[in-house]
Amino acid sequence: MRHTISILVENKFGVLSRISGLFSGRGYNIESLSVGETIDPNVSVMTIVTSGDDWIVEQINKQLNKLIDVIKVVDMTELDHVEREMVMIKVSPRQEDKAEVLRIADIFRGRIVDSSPKTYTIEVTGEEKKIEAFVELLRPMGIKEFVRTGKIAIAREGIKKP
Amino acid sequence: MKMTGSEILLESLKKEGVKHLFGYPGGVVLNIFDLLHDEKELQLILTRHEQGAVHSADGYARATGKVGVALVTSGPGATNTVTGIATAAMDSIPMVVITGQVPTMLIGNDAFQEADIVGITRPCTKYNFLVKNVSDLALTIKEAFHIASTGRPGPVLIDLPKDVTTSKAEFHWPDQVKIRSYNPTYEGNKYMITQAAHMIAKAKKPLIIAGGGVISSDASKELREFAETTGVPVTMTMMGLGGFPGSHKLSLGMLGMHGTYFANKAVQDSDLLIAIGMRFDDRVTGKIDAFAPNAKIIHIDIDPTSIRKNVRVDLPIVGDVKRVLTVMNKVIHEEVKDPWAEVRKAWTKQIDVWKKEHPMDYDRDADVIKPQYVIEKINELTKGDAIIATEVGQNQMWAAQFYKYDKPRTWLSSGGLGTMGYGLPAAIGAQLAFPNKLVIDIAGDGSIQMNIQELATAVINKLPVKVAILNNRFLGMVRQWQELFFQERYSHTKLHDTVPDFVKIAEAYSAVGLRATKKSEVVPVLKEAFAIKRPVFMDFVIDWTEKVYPMVPAGAAIDQMLFREEDVKKPEKKLKAVK
Numbered sequence: 001m002r003h004t005i006s007i008l009v010e011n012k013f014g015v016l017s018r019i020s021g022l023f024s025g026r027g028y029n030i031e032s033l034s035v036g037e038t039i040d041p042n043v044s045v046m047t048i049v050t051s052g053d054d055w056i057v058e059q060i061n062k063q064l065n066k067l068i069d070v071i072k073v074v075d076m077t078e079l080d081h082v083e084r085e086m087v088m089i090k091v092s093p094r095q096e097d098k099a100e101v102l103r104i105a106d107i108f109r110g111r112i113v114d115s116s117p118k119t120y121t122i123e124v125t126g127e128e129k130k131i132e133a134f135v136e137l138l139r140p141m142g143i144k145e146f147v148r149t150g151k152i153a154i155a156r157e158g159i160k161k162p
Numbered sequence: 163m164k165m166t167g168s169e170i171l172l173e174s175l176k177k178e179g180v181k182h183l184f185g186y187p188g189g190v191v192l193n194i195f196d197l198l199h200d201e202k203e204l205q206l207i208l209t210r211h212e213q214g215a216v217h218s219a220d221g222y223a224r225a226t227g228k229v230g231v232a233l234v235t236s237g238p239g240a241t242n243t244v245t246g247i248a249t250a251a252m253d254s255i256p257m258v259v260i261t262g263q264v265p266t267m268l269i270g271n272d273a274f275q276e277a278d279i280v281g282i283t284r285p286c287t288k289y290n291f292l293v294k295n296v297s298d299l300a301l302t303i304k305e306a307f308h309i310a311s312t313g314r315p316g317p318v319l320i321d322l323p324k325d326v327t328t329s330k331a332e333f334h335w336p337d338q339v340k341i342r343s344y345n346p347t348y349e350g351n352k353y354m355i356t357q358a359a360h361m362i363a364k365a366k367k368p369l370i371i372a373g374g375g376v377i378s379s380d381a382s383k384e385l386r387e388f389a390e391t392t393g394v395p396v397t398m399t400m401m402g403l404g405g406f407p408g409s410h411k412l413s414l415g416m417l418g419m420h421g422t423y424f425a426n427k428a429v430q431d432s433d434l435l436i437a438i439g440m441r442f443d444d445r446v447t448g449k450i451d452a453f454a455p456n457a458k459i460i461h462i463d464i465d466p467t468s469i470r471k472n473v474r475v476d477l478p479i480v481g482d483v484k485r486v487l488t489v490m491n492k493v494i495h496e497e498v499k500d501p502w503a504e505v506r507k508a509w510t511k512q513i514d515v516w517k518k519e520h521p522m523d524y525d526r527d528a529d530v531i532k533p534q535y536v537i538e539k540i541n542e543l544t545k546g547d548a549i550i551a552t553e554v555g556q557n558q559m560w561a562a563q564f565y566k567y568d569k570p571r572t573w574l575s576s577g578g579l580g581t582m583g584y585g586l587p588a589a590i591g592a593q594l595a596f597p598n599k600l601v602i603d604i605a606g607d608g609s610i611q612m613n614i615q616e617l618a619t620a621v622i623n624k625l626p627v628k629v630a631i632l633n634n635r636f637l638g639m640v641r642q643w644q645e646l647f648f649q650e651r652y653s654h655t656k657l658h659d660t661v662p663d664f665v666k667i668a669e670a671y672s673a674v675g676l677r678a679t680k681k682s683e684v685v686p687v688l689k690e691a692f693a694i695k696r697p698v699f700m701d702f703v704i705d706w707t708e709k710v711y712p713m714v715p716a717g718a719a720i721d722q723m724l725f726r727e728e729d730v731k732k733p734e735k736k737l738k739a740v741k
């Protein structure tokens with residue numbers, strides 16, 4: 001099963017490699033990873049999407065907790081939470097498709113962040129499914145370039161799953 | 163007053179109570195070494211190889227319980243420590259390794275003698291630091307010692323760029339450290355401990371497995387009280403040897419791949435395993451699916467990652483072994499006063515039967531020198547009152563099987579990593595800590611050649627370590643596997659003609675060399691060696707065909723043991739006999 005794990009760490013150099021090294025050294029899989037500072041500049045939050053059975057995920061949680069720079073580990077999967085990721089897509093549609101691209105972007109609440117005579121760059125945020133649907137719709141229009149952040153997640157306040 | 167980084171380093175080490183460090187000089191640590199020249203309170207022991215320095219620090223730590231310290235230069239000096247650091251990490255040994263580094267300005271530029279040692283050692287240290295600013299140095303050292311010695315102990319590396327050793331800062335020694343993300347759990351959950359006591363009271367066939375955690379938390383006294391009150395027999399992992407007296411009537415010796423028949427049988431037949439400070443290594447469990455099929459498992463460990471890593475656990479207790487056992491003993495006395503021995507009379511009887519079926523044995527009538535004979539004689543002559551270090555291979559297993567370790571910290575052996583070349587430098591570290599104790603490295607002719615140069619360290623520092631080389635002219639343990647599983651194709655395990663004359667080597671280093679080629683010479687050689695107050699190599703030319711038995715073949719359940727040649731030749735017959 002897939003798990004989204006949120007890890008609060010000391011904001012120091014080397015921490016990212018400790019965490020990723022833990023995953024690679026033990027043969028755990030990282031599907032996506034994103035890192036950024038929190039409101040406290042001494043603390044960063046990493047969101048890691050990984051998969052494995054309960055036993056592996058238990059080990060991942062414990063091993064992460066054991067790292068000296070790790071302040072807190074939360075398996076978001078066990079909580080009611082909100083997940084987002086962001087994608088930026090550069091499309092170079094044929095003349096006749098241009099309007100359609102803009103229409104799709106609009107439906108997905110995308111924003112045009114750059115345009116040139118031949119291309120549009122569109123930014124979309126949302127859950128994984130939405131991002132995937134968006135990409136699929138644009139695919140026939142001629143995707144030139146495509147970047148996607150890892151997932152970030154935050155718990156909804158106060159409502160735990162039973 | 164402002165001090166240089168080098169001065170701060172030495173001052174901090176003194177504040178940590180360090181008396182000895184092991185090391186090797188080089189360009190970027192020259193300023194530190196210069197200070198050490200006139201230093202009175204701190205003694206640096208110059209080894210002949212950085213691997214020797216780290217293993218010596220490790221042996222010192224295992225024998226004393228204090229943090230071992232090593233100091234080496236950058237680049238090749240630093241990379242030479244990696245095996246020693248990994249050895250300490252696998253066996254949870256508290257250690258601080260200080261490596262020199264090129265000046266901060268040059269880091270990352272492929273400067274002369276630069277190595278990214280922080281990167282290289284990240285997976286094999288408990289933690290590591292690169293000190294970028296001299297004003298962080300004192301706190302870093304305090305934190306390093308704190309991390310190394312608390313919780314589950316382990317090695318910590320401090321990488322110290324040259325300019326940090328020369329630039330100046332005020333020296334502030336922090337009284338305390340608080341690392342917000344590091345809070346080991348020491349107190350076991352009282353409810354769980356009480357539950358455990360009740361499970362033990364009810365069990366008919368309970369068994370304690372004691373591991374290295376008993377030793378690192380200094381809990382042998384508590385373990386003994388626990389075992390004696392409850393009457394539960396005790397088997398030990400290799401790392402746990404000495405955690406419970408080997409000659410105690412409740413002791414079943416070591417379990418696992420080369421463990422005793424009765425320990426392995428007891429594990430497989432038990433209805434409750436009480437695992438204390440051990441981690442269910444594959445050398446202990448054998449085939450996991452077939453491990454202790456009828457037993458519930460209580461697992462006590464300071465490191466939650468050890469629990470449920472390899473085997474299912476019915477009752478986990480996270481905490482320091484000593485504290486958990488102290489509470490457990492109290493609960494047992496106050497709340498659970500069962501007639502312990504009554505409930506499990508049948509169990510102890512059964513164990514006695516197994517002990518008679520297959521005691522630890524070898525061919526005692528042989529004319530040739532049997533390695534087990536040498537170890538038994540060492541045990542007899544020392545009355546068990548020695549510190550034994552080992553190399554790795556058959557020598558290590560015989561030393562584990564045939565010497566009775568009655569006290570903790572008298573057995574120094576590379577368990578987790580299995581590092582050949584560990585024993586001699588470790589013995590040197592232990593001898594430095596205990597100058598008046600008899601310290602013996604039990605070695606193979608292969609392993610001793612991996613750090614043989616450390617004999618010079620022993621000689622020059624007047625450390626009278628004794629090295630008993632069980633010389634079989636082979637990389638014996640590998641040869642044993644080739645014999646059993648590769649149709650005796652001895653690919654690259656034969657050392658025969660290239661085994662040096664160990665007596666001459668000893669003499670070349672100004673140590674003493676003795677040799678025994680006949681059984682009758684063993685005791686005289688041992689006696690002579692033990693009486694000499696200098697380092698001695700004893701070359702015991704043993705029967706090269708001897709193998710370590712009993713043995714659980716890899717992938718078999720731990721009670722599927724081979725005992726002698728005939729079992730190997732007719733495996734079907736044997737396996738039936740054992741069941």
Ligand SMILES: Cc1ncc(C[n+]2csc(CCOP(=O)(O)OP(=O)(O)O)c2C)c(N)n1
Nearest residue numbers: 555556557580582606607608609637638639
């Ligand atoms: C550094 C290192 N390299 C290789 C091995 C693999 N190994 C394990 S036991 C062994 C043979 C050891 O031979 P020797 O020291 O002569 O001891 P014996 O088994 O003969 O007692 C080898 C090569 C190891 N454990 N450590």
